[in-house]
Amino acid sequence: MSAGTCTDDAVARAGLTAIAMPGDPLMRTLLEHHPPELIWSALRAGSPLLSTADDPAKAARLRRWQAKAKEVDTDVLLTLAAEAGIRLVVPSDPEWPSQLESLGPTRPCALWVRGAHDLRNACLRSVAVVGARAATAYGLHVAGELSHTLSERGWSVVSGGAYGIDGAAHRGALAGSCATVVVLACGLDVGYPRGHDRLFTDIAERGVLVSEHPPGAVPTRKAFLVRNRIIAALTPGTVVVEAGTRSGAINTATHARDLLRVLMAVPGPVTSALSAGCHRLLRDWQAVCVTDAHDIIEQVGHIGADLRPDDAPLLEHDDLDATARTLVAALSTTEEAGAVAVASATGLDLDAVLRGLGLLAAAGHVERVGAGWRVRSRKHRGSQGRDVR
Amino acid sequence: MSAGTCTDDAVARAGLTAIAMPGDPLMRTLLEHHPPELIWSALRAGSPLLSTADDPAKAARLRRWQAKAKEVDTDVLLTLAAEAGIRLVVPSDPEWPSQLESLGPTRPCALWVRGAHDLRNACLRSVAVVGARAATAYGLHVAGELSHTLSERGWSVVSGGAYGIDGAAHRGALAGSCATVVVLACGLDVGYPRGHDRLFTDIAERGVLVSEHPPGAVPTRKAFLVRNRIIAALTPGTVVVEAGTRSGAINTATHARDLLRVLMAVPGPVTSALSAGCHRLLRDWQAVCVTDAHDIIEQVGHIGADLRPDDAPLLEHDDLDATARTLVAALSTTEEAGAVAVASATGLDLDAVLRGLGLLAAAGHVERVGAGWRVRSRKHRGSQGRDVR
Structure with missing residues (x-):
């Protein structure tokens, strides 16, 4: 605003x-x-x-x-x-991610947001993918692959803005079809580290940047740790890809555990100090051992689904804008329709239809099936959700 | 006999x-x-x-x-x-490992045994280290390192006789100070695979070979699977180092779980098909994630210890032979004594003392402390046992 x-x-x-x-x-x-x-x-x-x-x-x-x-x-x-291009989002706004209320007294007072996507929608189906700055080639590869597949399957990735795992996660997600969400510990115009300027610009176009800090605020060490609670609270689950035994990613894991979110860790070679934190999470914190995006979706994919009958839409569409509601109304949960057919049925131009369907898919309302689209139902979650494996 | x-x-x-x-x-x-x-x-x-x-x-x-x-x-x-050089061991023999009784009706009828060590003593403090034949360099390295450290810390390694992880585990253990135990699925004179002839000879000198099959028996596929229950039953815990999702090592893990033994798995790169079985054990079987010998000892090291006062010997010495009892009697649980002092106190020659102390250490009765030896007590387990980390 x-x-x-x-x-x-x-x-x-x-x-x-x-x-x-x-x-x-x-x-x-x-x-x-x-x-x-x-x-x-x-x-x-x-x-x-x-x-x-x-x-x-x-x-x-x-x-x-x-x-x-x-x-x-x-x-x-x-x-x-x-x-x-930075907007303020406060708890009374429709874009406010209400899951932040689980932070209780430490919930943010307001969020500064930048980007094409709606923050709340982007986080409805999301996973935090976090890890070390000084990541190995193995960690970077796994973070990118996981995030790309999550994004292709309709799950947003949430992470920090650091070099290493954070950056690889966002790049993997950007190569997919879904929004990616970066939570910064500084003003969104400051965009630390500067080497990620281009990445942050890409995320602004196809995702969301979020910060508790106003424009102009410079990052501090404490701010990074405080920021991590937002990453954990925005998502139903956190995946630690690579981390030393004392690291920011372990701090995010602490928040995820305290918030009763699903805590997941990617194993790696026991000879790698950068997997030692993940192995400790597996051994001492009962983190779930995840090896690919399927494993992750299996852990976080059930949320909200058990309450709905099979053919009902997976998500409520009440909060969507007029165009999005028109598009959803033109689709069904059981049969897919092509974008041209939707354009003709709704009277919208094809560009608007494609853009609108992309946004709806990113937020988890609709899904691509072959060459067409349909509204995601509980029954069809199987193709993207819990029953994947 | x-x-x-x-x-x-x-x-x-x-x-x-x-x-x-x-x-x-x-x-x-x-x-x-x-x-x-x-x-x-x-x-x-x-x-x-x-x-x-x-x-x-x-x-x-x-x-x-x-x-x-x-x-x-x-x-x-x-x-x-x-x-x-092959002896028969039956349930009424002092050398019979009574933990095999937990196999219930599938306990072996008798065991054929070859080697310098006493089977029962060698398995009192032991860990099964198992895994794939077609192991990676990573798996071979980890199996060797784990087993060497276990052996140095007074824990016997029990495994099959296959190429890959089994062989690496035995070689690592032989480089340490403790016995290694190989359970074969054929006659001990057959010693399949032939490429391990030299390894089996080394184990006969400094460990134990065991089989349910009489001399001359050739291995069959089914025999390997049936053999795995013996590996799991001889030990308080099984570590799977590397394994595909369907493999003999997973079969051994099944036995360990069914026998309520500690089931452990070594994580590895998620990009490695040979770690996929380990990761499945971690995720779906609640196997403990172990990354080094300390982790393993922490899991298996408490067995039997909780029943003993701190200064009491960790193990009963009743079943020892006369020389061994003489040696144990010459040592205390609180102060270490050098081998020369023990020789002088017992009247035994130095060679006999060194050999006897080595065997007693392998069986967990005594331990090396600096340049001397002492009887292992519950209190001193800390240096080798549960409280290591």
Whole structure:
């Protein structure tokens, strides 16, 4: 949303992302007791917020935030963001991924988002694929292959933006047919590391970039660790492809386990230090041993499916926009239809139909079958879902 | 034992191994209801054994056994075996590994044994290390390393005699300080495959060869699968190093699982078909992911230890021979003594002391500490046992 159309709640949340680190425990306490507008206006006015702010450290932090809040012009922030193609997504927005609520008090206050895809839709059927920066050729190969097959089978890949496994996962997913989601620990215009500029541009065109940090924010070591909880929380499952025994990927695995998401690890040679973290997850954390995309889909593919009758659509279509609803209505769960037939049935032009079907497939609503398309039903999940093997 | 010193029970069991396949269900039924001497004499005399042998297939098999039994001269069999250095071990012998009783009705009738070590002692602290014949360089390397470290830490390796992982496991163990045990699916004088002749000779000198088959018996495909239950039953745990999804090693794993032994698998590259079986064991069979000898000892090292006070000897010494008991008596569980001191204290010559201590260490009774030796106690298991990591 641009600055002009923002609610007071959104403007306040934008401001709060500019003054406090994500996951800050004091800000968390404030947000548990007060609406964001009140916190933001109190900080800007310098009025007291915590009646019990007798802790000197807390009082000092509040003073720093008050000073920063007076310097932040949310209008300018939101306008510059909009000019860079970055939108703010807050919990009341349809694009908000409601699975982040499982983070409880550490859920993000707001997310900065860039890219053609809808974040919520992109994450409905998604898997986190994470691992070491200093990956081996083996790890890069496996991350790329896994992610490509996941993407071809209608599953989005979610990862960080680092060199190594993260990059290989996104590149593999981009070579497939589904959205890829990168969660950064800095402003989306900063896009660290710079060597991934081209990759981030590709993801903006065919996926989503996400950050808790406002445009201009530079990455810090702590920010990477805090960021990892978002990667784990966005997805029903996390796959660690390669990791040393102490690494960011193991940190993401911790979050996935704490959030009761499916934790998976790819085995590798026992002679490789970069598989040692994965083997520890398998031995001590009861991570599931996965060797290919089929194994992964078998683990995460059942979510939500057990509640639906066989021929019913797999996903609800209520939140789709008008064009997408028109397209879904023109398809059935049992017989496939070609894009030309859909264009003729709906009166939409062929380009719009192809683009719309691609987006719907990425979000898991429809699937390609031979040369045609159909609405994904529970029964037909077999071709992409739990019963694959 | 030689033919001359055999009990009637042992002679009868020797004869039975020469006429029926190990694990034969009809022989199993006979042994459940009659002592071996009775079965053997009845078969040789052609007298009826099964009052209800109305099943034509069973009756035919009994007739075949009767014909074979008349041809077998157990005296010649035991004499030829003794000349080839092969002894018969039956359940009433001190050398019988009583853990085989857990096989229930499929326990072997008798074992043919060759080698310097006592089979029962060698298997007290042992691990089965098994895997594919057509192993990769990775699998051979890992099998050798694991087995060498296990052997150095006082654990015997038990495996088959095949090329690939089996051979690498034995070679690694022979390079260590502990016995290695090979279970063959043919006569110990046949020693299939012939390319392992030299390996089997080395094992005879510094370990044990075991078979259910009498001297002269040639291997059959079925015999390998039946043999695998012995490997699993002799040991508290089985490690699969490399295996396709359908392989003899997976068959051994099945036996280990059915016998409630610890089942372990070594992970490998997901791109390797020869690690696919291991990964399936990890994912679907809840095998423990092990990456080195420490991991393995951690899994199998607790057996029997929880029942003993810290300073008590880890193993009972009652079954040891006179020299071994003298050596154990000259050592303590708390302070180490050099071999020269032991020789002087016991009046034995240094060669006998060194040889005796080596055998005692192989069987887990004593351990090397620096330049000296001590009796292994529960407390000191930490240096070799469960608390290693």
